[in-house]
Structure formats: structure tokens, C-alpha cells
Amino acid sequence: xxxxxxxxxxxxxxxxxxxxxKQQESFWNPLTPTANKVLAKKWHTKTxxxxxxxxxxxxxxxxxxxxxxxxxxxxxxxxxxxxKNVKCHTCSYKGHYSKMCKLKNVHLVKEEYDTPSQSDNxxxxxxxxxxxxxxxxNKWHVNIKINGINDEGNIDTGAEVNVVPHKIYKKRxxxxxxxxxxxxxTGADATKRLRVVGQFRGTIQNKKVLIxxxxxxxxxxxxxxxxxDTCERLKLIKRIESVSTVPNASPDPIAKYPSLFNGLGKTKxxxxxxLVKDAIPYSLNVPRRVPLLLKPALRMELDKMVKSGVIREVxxxxxxxxxxxxxxxxxxxxxxxVDLTKLNQFVEREKYPMPAIDYTLGQLEGAKVFTQLDAxxxxxxxxxxxxxxxxxxxxxxxxxxxxxxxxxxxxxxxxVFQRT
Numbered sequence: 001x002x003x004x005x006x007x008x009x010x011x012x013x014x015x016x017x018x019x020x021x022k023q024q025e026s027f028w029n030p031l032t033p034t035a036n037k038v039l040a041k042k043w044h045t046k047t048x049x050x051x052x053x054x055x056x057x058x059x060x061x062x063x064x065x066x067x068x069x070x071x072x073x074x075x076x077x078x079x080x081x082x083x084k085n086v087k088c089h090t091c092s093y094k095g096h097y098s099k100m101c102k103l104k105n106v107h108l109v110k111e112e113y114d115t116p117s118q119s120d121n122x123x124x125x126x127x128x129x130x131x132x133x134x135x136x137x138n139k140w141h142v143n144i145k146i147n148g149i150n151d152e153g154n155i156d157t158g159a160e161v162n163v164v165p166h167k168i169y170k171k172r173x174x175x176x177x178x179x180x181x182x183x184x185x186t187g188a189d190a191t192k193r194l195r196v197v198g199q200f201r202g203t204i205q206n207k208k209v210l211i212x213x214x215x216x217x218x219x220x221x222x223x224x225x226x227x228x229d230t231c232e233r234l235k236l237i238k239r240i241e242s243v244s245t246v247p248n249a250s251p252d253p254i255a256k257y258p259s260l261f262n263g264l265g266k267t268k269x270x271x272x273x274x275l276v277k278d279a280i281p282y283s284l285n286v287p288r289r290v291p292l293l294l295k296p297a298l299r300m301e302l303d304k305m306v307k308s309g310v311i312r313e314v315x316x317x318x319x320x321x322x323x324x325x326x327x328x329x330x331x332x333x334x335x336x337x338v339d340l341t342k343l344n345q346f347v348e349r350e351k352y353p354m355p356a357i358d359y360t361l362g363q364l365e366g367a368k369v370f371t372q373l374d375a376x377x378x379x380x381x382x383x384x385x386x387x388x389x390x391x392x393x394x395x396x397x398x399x400x401x402x403x404x405x406x407x408x409x410x411x412x413x414x415x416v417f418q419r420t
Contacts, residue, residue: 145205163225195219273388279346281319344411352415382406
């Protein structure tokens, strides 16, 4: 027994034992009817020649479960098939029902290819569609009139000729006499020819544009196809040779205001760093070590900051002197950071109210136009007064420098920048 056993643990353990006993009784109760099935393992024996012959004869005598012409499960000869003289609604041929037609779910992939064996009287139909009568293509169809009859045609920029399905021809244009086709129509597979019934000459109209074209009647095509030339003549498509800018567009702001996008800006009002009365100066006499590989990059960055007027060299004694920290940028350059932790302990904060993100986002309700402006080194665009510049002195392996602009490491910088 466990000496530290609590009442709750004892009750839980007792309930678990009772449950286990009940389950064991139900498993081993002889009165409970059970049904067990024992499967004997079948040993594989070597296949004899007699077995092979028996399998071949069974394959020869195999008969399908349904009729390939009418779909009936009952066995009957071809002469007594009810679909013997029935005309198919899909391919218009006799001898089978529409539900058993092989062209019902055939994918017609007909794209334009440059075949070396193509002759002058051959044409491609560049249309991709499942040839199911009940399925309609609603993406690239237009309302047209063929010989004054309203119809729908599919824009097919890959087709070289206009095509009318045989089914639609019999339903709407059977009064037009067909002539023998003067061209051979093929799809993606140039070796397989499409079943062309004939051709006719007719007018086609789209809105106010009326032209005369030749149409080929083909079996197995689900929709009327309009060739590239026909679509271009009907002004359904337009070839774009080049894209240019709008002539009346607003001028480029970078070209119009170059001074705003070059170098550093400078605000009119300088900032003065104020310290508390009991401030204790902190000065570092030895610079922190910099890796030898980063020294050339540090020298270049310091020269760049001096040239842009952000820092200046210091040669006189100063009570304040801070170390530097080098941070790497994603563009393989470095950022010079000054550790102003000791100075920040004595800086008087202006306590300017900073906007909250959720409050700012709430003010954007109903806005439709948004503009994002990012100041280039925003803190460095605020100058410091000459009497407080030596407070930001920092030491490097190349000498001492101080900031002439608002440094990034000072605690009051965000408030000053927000107020400015």
C-alpha cells in the first residue's frame, strides 16, 4: 500500500478494478454465443500445363455482361438486338443507342501544330472540349447570326476554318445545300482525319459587322467554332503589337522633385538633448574589438556618415564616450550602432504621445486610397544643437566621432521624430 495515498486516488483505483472485472466476466462468459471462423492457409502449388490450357479456354469463352449496342444485360445475337435499326442521337449512325455511343465521352483535343506533312488542302481545328451533348462551353462563346439565324459560336484562335456540328446543321441549317469539302480537317493527331460531311457558303454577323465565310459541317464537334481570321474580321479579337504608357498620365514624382529622393533631408528646427541635474558622465577609453574582415567596411561606413554630415570627428577631451556595435544588413553591408545605454539613463524624455496601432487602424474605416511614405533614415534628418553634440561621442578603432544628427540609439528619438 502507498502511505501517501489520498481518498480521491483510492476511489479512482477501486472503480477501475470494478470495471476490469466486469469486462473479464463478459469476455469469458460461457453462455454468451460466439462465432469463430478458422481460415486454413492455402499452399501454392506449381501450375501445370493442364491449368494453363484450362485458363486459355476460359478466356476464349468469356462473354461480356451486357450488350455493346443496346446495353441490355440479357444475352442475345446481333440480329435480334433492339438497337439494330435505331439511329444514335450523338453520332447520327445506326446500330446502337446513344448511351452506348463511343463518341459520347471522347475528349477532342485539337490544337494547332505545324506538321511537316500538311498540304494546302489540310486545316487544323484548335479547340479543346469534351464532346458531351449536355455540356455547354460558356467561357469563349459569342452571340452571332449565320444566314440571319441566331446562334452561338465559340472563339477558337487555333482553328483555321469555321466549323458547324452536323447535329446543329440538321436542326437549323438543313435547308442549305452542302457541297463537297475542298479541305481535309485534322486535329492534334494529323494522321486522324475528322469526319467532314460537306461545306456551305454563308453570312455571319456580330452586332453591326456582317461578312461572308465558308463553314464546314463536321461530325463529333459539339459547338460552332469560329476561326482566327473570322474572329479578327468580326472584331471579336484584336492583335496588340506593343504596350505603352498613357500619354496623359501624371509625371514621375522622382523626376519632378529630385531633391526629395536624393541624400538626406534636414528639418528646420534642431533638437537639443537635455540631461537631468545629477547626471554622471560615462567615458570608454578603449574601443571594442572589431573583426579584421569588417574593418574596411567600418571605415567606409564612417567616411560615408562624415561626408553626409551625420557625424564629425572629435579630437578634444569629452566626458561622455560610448562604444559601438556593428550589425549586418541583408544586403551584405554593415550598420554602425552606438551603445548609448549609459546616456539614456539621464536623458529627459519629452513624453510626446505615441499613436497606438489599433487606434490608427480604426481611423482607416471607409478609406479607399492608401499611401505609404518611408523617410530615408528619418532620425538622421533632424539636426542636433552644437552644445549637445558631444554627449553622443563614441569611440572606434579609427578615432572618436560625435553625431550632428539625431542618433538611432537615444531613448528620446522616437518621440522627437513623432513630434517633428
